[in-house]
Amino acid sequence: MDKEPLSTITPEAARASLAEVDRIATQIRQTIAWSRTTPLLILWGVIWVIGFAAAQYFPPWGFRLWTWLDIAGVVGSVLLLSPVRRSPIKGINLGLGRISVAWLALLGYGTLWAALLCPWELSHRAEWAAYAPLIGRKIAAFSSTVCMFGYLVMGLWLGRFFLWLGLLVTATTLVGYYFVSDYFFLWMALTGGGSLIAAGVFIRKFWR
Numbered sequence: 001m002d003k004e005p006l007s008t009i010t011p012e013a014a015r016a017s018l019a020e021v022d023r024i025a026t027q028i029r030q031t032i033a034w035s036r037t038t039p040l041l042i043l044w045g046v047i048w049v050i051g052f053a054a055a056q057y058f059p060p061w062g063f064r065l066w067t068w069l070d071i072a073g074v075v076g077s078v079l080l081l082s083p084v085r086r087s088p089i090k091g092i093n094l095g096l097g098r099i100s101v102a103w104l105a106l107l108g109y110g111t112l113w114a115a116l117l118c119p120w121e122l123s124h125r126a127e128w129a130a131y132a133p134l135i136g137r138k139i140a141a142f143s144s145t146v147c148m149f150g151y152l153v154m155g156l157w158l159g160r161f162f163l164w165l166g167l168l169v170t171a172t173t174l175v176g177y178y179f180v181s182d183y184f185f186l187w188m189a190l191t192g193g194g195s196l197i198a199a200g201v202f203i204r205k206f207w208r
Contacts, residue, residue: 038204039080045196047073049189055140056185063136103150110146114139137184141177144192145170161199169195 051069054062081100118135148166155163169192176187 038200040077041196041200041203043076043080044073045193045198045200048193048196050193052140052185052189052193055136056183056189059136062185099154102153106146106150110143113146114142117142137177137181140185140188141173144173144188148173161203165195165199 047069051062051066054065056062058065118139148170151162151166151169155161155166172191172195173188176184176191180187
């Protein structure tokens, strides 16, 4: 009894199969990444709400609180990303490592620029007190937009959601700085921190 010949796989079918495998692998990586994006957005949104609200109602103590909030945010981010870094899926560890290094570089340079641009050498003078509120708003607006630049760049590579989120919070920051100066920090707590929290909740609810 003759056996039926095995069907020959064409190059086109092979390429289509490989493309489908790559698509599924990419989808899995994105799913893991988005699953960790949700708590990160909510974490930093809560930090922004607490930090900016404290700066509005309890200066200058509120400004010093930011140092501890940033440390808590970095530690929390590392803990949230640790399970993903141990993922056996190829590309997850490399991608997270590069993103983490990019954020550290951005925040490091942002801190350097703030130190260079702010006239700290004048802080001992009597006229410093008159300009301190304005300088505080400038530093806050600068720091917020530096972070949003990071989100915008991430959006160019990971998805438009980050890009639009960065543009949105940048726009609200500028509106608050120029038009709501007396309540700028409260404005940032509600619009900046609120946007990050809302983005995290949105992803968690609709993107699963």
